[in-house]
Amino acid sequence: MKEVNPHLIHFLGSQEYWVAFLLRTAYSSYSLHPVDERAQCDRWTFGLVTLQWPTPHLESNGPMVRLELDPSIPPKYKVSCELSVITKEVMELLYQLRKASASLQTGKRQYSQREQHMPAPFNMGAYKYVQELYRKKQSDVLRFLLRIRCWQYRQLTKMHRSPRPSRPDKARRLGYRAKQGYIIYRIRVRRGGRKRPVPKGATYGKPKSHGVNQLKPTRNLQSVAEERVGRRCGGLRVLNSYWVAQDSTYKYFEIILVDPFHKAIRRDPKANWICNSVHKHRELRGKTSAGRKSRGLGKGHCYSQTTGGSRRANWLRRNSLQLRRKR
Structure with a gap:
């Protein structure tokens, strides 16, 4: 030995x-x-x-x-x-x-x-072992698994429903439960920057805004994937999403959707909060985890630029002069 x-x-x-x-x-x-x-x-x-x-x-x-x-x-x-x-x-x-x-x-x-x-x-539970596997994506097991999955996803349509999550450990941590009312959609998003959508490259403005290529989007691709699935499934609520695979051209995400009118969801005290009408299209208003990340919201020193509710509120407070007046 x-x-x-x-x-x-x-x-x-x-x-x-x-x-x-x-x-x-x-x-x-x-x-x-x-x-x-x-x-x-x-x-x-x-x-x-x-x-x-x-x-x-x-x-x-x-x-x-x-x-x-x-x-x-x-x-x-x-x-x-x-x-x-x-x-x-x-x-x-x-x-x-x-x-x-x-x-x-x-x-x-x-x-x-x-x-x-x-x-x-x-x-350790079974999901804990699966979670440890995904922490080493360059291992032989994950390299083989992700390559096979990417080939399979390329044969499917751009957006399709999945019978079950590809990463059950990650889905459960984000709120998914294997019960009626929870739906998984898989979508691919083209990688790369965002070209400015102007006709023939004419921006009709100052030279500062003449850029068309090499522009980076404000939101990440995961938030874009949530938006596209949310528009396709308008009657469902987007709970969360997670990364599943990527290749040289696309990134693949799985979106967790919830049916707000299903009895199994409405009778669940831990999940019926999403049935409220104020949670319609959470993904379009930056309420999911991917959306909050692009808004700069979170806890810790990395998110101090949004103290006060948002970047605009933080900027306005720091750049406003307040003079107290004796009355």
């Missing part, structure tokens, strides 16, 4: 205890060392995983509990790859090693008193 550099990973569970993992792939044995927090911390063994945590109730010169496991343990407890994050397999291994060390403890206080401090093996 090829040897790799060891990686030290810290897991901060509580203020009293910490866990350190030393990962190597050149060995297949496991070693466990519960030591006192005042002892030396450089006692590592040449094992695949070395576990160490401080035990305040042990004396510094007390016996050190050491557990050696043979390489014939079940494969699900083995970690044979280089890790940079704490995964489910590492947490399960930690849990099994801690239970084994508790049976060897000879002190007055058993490890059961601090079981609540040790992290239990956590389970």
Whole structure:
């Protein structure tokens, strides 16, 4: 097995205890060392995983509990790859090693008193794994998947209804639910800048406004895609949208639409807010996430230019001179 550099990973569970993992792939044995927090911390063994945590109730010169496991343990407890994050397999291994060390403890206080401090093996949901996949779009899996999907989308019409979202994890985070009343539309938008729509390039104005090409649109392509779908489906409400794929010519987005007259939506207390008439054509008024981004609205220091409601309100307040008059 090829040897790799060891990686030290810290897991901060509580203020009293910490866990350190030393990962190597050149060995297949496991070693466990519960030591006192005042002892030396450089006692590592040449094992695949070395576990160490401080035990305040042990004396510094007390016996050190050491557990050696043979390489014939079940494969699900083995970690044979280089890790940079704490995964489910590492947490399960930690849990099994801690239970084994508790049976060897000879002190007055058993490890059961601090079981609540040790992290239990956590389970990530399926959508969390899918979300992690899309964070690495240059991986072999995503490159192959997105290329196949782009080919499929090119064979379809410009705007069409999709039976289900291509990214269910992203759709659910944006409000989609697999129930009646929710509709998914897929649309492609041509990439590139926005040419000024003037006949024969004549703008009939000052030289400042003579530009026709090389103009950048104020709104992003995702907001444009929402507008086009919203105009096609006038009786539905645009909830949100997300990116699905892109090639050299087009960007593909999926739009989440809601039927405001469906009983499943009107009877849902978490979704019937969109049935109000004030939410008609949210996408045309910059109320969706993509529209708010082009308006400069958001939270944080990046959106300070719209403090006060909008860019115009912010500019007017900063450029207005107010003189207080005594009356």
